[in-house]
Amino acid sequence: MSNRKIYFPLAMSIAVAIGLLLGNKLSSNQSLTAAQINKNKLNKLIDFIDKEYVDNVNTDSIVDITVDKILENLDPHSVYINKKNIASINESMRGDFVGIGVNFYMYKDTLAVIKSVKNGPSEKAGIKAGDRILYAEKVQLYDKKIPSDSIISNLRGEEGSEVNLTIFRKTSGKKFKVKLTRDRIPLKSVDVALKVSNDVGYIKMNRFSETTYDEFHKALLNLKSQGIKSLILDVRGNGGGYLDMAEDIADDFLKDKELIVKTVNKKGTEDATYATSKGDFETGDLYILIDEKVWCNVKCRLATVQQFV
Numbered sequence: 001m002s003n004r005k006i007y008f009p010l011a012m013s014i015a016v017a018i019g020l021l022l023g024n025k026l027s028s029n030q031s032l033t034a035a036q037i038n039k040n041k042l043n044k045l046i047d048f049i050d051k052e053y054v055d056n057v058n059t060d061s062i063v064d065i066t067v068d069k070i071l072e073n074l075d076p077h078s079v080y081i082n083k084k085n086i087a088s089i090n091e092s093m094r095g096d097f098v099g100i101g102v103n104f105y106m107y108k109d110t111l112a113v114i115k116s117v118k119n120g121p122s123e124k125a126g127i128k129a130g131d132r133i134l135y136a137e138k139v140q141l142y143d144k145k146i147p148s149d150s151i152i153s154n155l156r157g158e159e160g161s162e163v164n165l166t167i168f169r170k171t172s173g174k175k176f177k178v179k180l181t182r183d184r185i186p187l188k189s190v191d192v193a194l195k196v197s198n199d200v201g202y203i204k205m206n207r208f209s210e211t212t213y214d215e216f217h218k219a220l221l222n223l224k225s226q227g228i229k230s231l232i233l234d235v236r237g238n239g240g241g242y243l244d245m246a247e248d249i250a251d252d253f254l255k256d257k258e259l260i261v262k263t264v265n266k267k268g269t270e271d272a273t274y275a276t277s278k279g280d281f282e283t284g285d286l287y288i289l290i291d292e293k294v295w296c297n298v299k300c301r302l303a304t305v306q307q308f309v
Contacts, residue, residue: 042066085149089307093209093241094187099156099309100163101185102127103206103239110134110142111151115206115237117308118191121180127167129237134175135166155309157182187308192234193219201228208241213248220252220280230285237291251275255282 049057064082071078081089091097101120102113113131116123134142136154157163161182168175189212192204201223205216223231243261250260254275262272 085307091308093207094211096184096186097156097308098159098182098184100165100180100182101308102133103308104133105307107132109145114239117185117187120185121183125178125180127165127178128169130170132168132170133165134168135164137164152307152309159184185308188215190215190219193223195223195226195228196232199227199229200232201226201230202232202234204234205238207239208243208245208249210242210245212241212245216249217252217280224280228284230287231281232287232289234289236289247273251278252280253282253286254279 046062049062064080067080071080101117101122103115103117104111104113106112111133113122113127113129113133115129116127132142133155134140139154141151141154155163159182162179163182164177164179166175166177187209189205189207189209190203191206192202194202196202201220203216203219203223205212220231247260254260256275256277256279258275260273260275262270264270
């Protein structure tokens with residue numbers, strides 16, 4: 001009996017302690033939002049895979065895949081750039097580089113050419129928009145989950161070095177080989193700026209990079225000095241870029257204090273940018289050329305950010 005007298009109080013104490021612990025757990029969980037609970041689930045899963053899974057797993061890549069899938073379900077325009085690609089993306093937004101001179105993105109499992117850089121090695125070799133690059137030398141670049149940095153390293157190289165490419169042209173359904181000599185590729189935003197008639201100017205822009213506004217503004221002033229009254233601004237095939245560059249360009253067309261862009265978050269907080277009085281083409285006629293499917297749904301969303309090699 002004496003043993004029982006010791007045992008039962010001890011058992012009751014343990015039960016009460018467990019009850020209090022569970023109660024605290026439940027009450028703290030109840031105070032968490034659904035988003036916080038889901039974050040905890042994700043963190044615990046990644047930690048568990050990292051510590052307990054039988055093989056070594058790159059958990060960074062799991063996070064990248066997860067973030068990509070989340071953004072894919074938000075809208076067609078939100079894209080996550082991982083740390084491996086950010087250097088290349090930043091480079092494509094400024095200066096120049098040594099490579100074969102194509103703007104590309106990964107379509108499903110194949111490197112698809114968006115366009116060849118004007119006067120670059122690829123354009124001189126006849127590589128066109130829509131072509132697929134299958135091999136660089138004997139390195140297969142399709143039907144494999146190859147990281148973008150690996151693709152870039154196979155296509156870029158030293159100035160003057162050569163690379164043999166195998167190309168598939170979808171329009172003809174044929175494969176062919178070309179030998180390219182890598183060269184220094186200038187990254188210009190304004191492809192063309194010219195006077196197309198007595199009073200009409202034309203400017204073609206391929207992206208919004210660090211130098212876009214300076215290039216555009218210089219071209220605009222040059223066309224104005226030639227007496228243009230109307231301007232055709234061609235942004236077909238423009239891969240996007242820095243919003244502030246687009247805002248600066250819009251400022252040249254809008255009058256003082258006219259709205260350029262406004263964002264509103266879910267709490268109703270507004271952030272707006274307005275034109276200034278510095279506009280250099282506020283009274284002329286403006287015609288903007290855009291792609292037919294500029295507003296696309298999730299199915300036509302680019303798999304990755306466009307890059308240059």
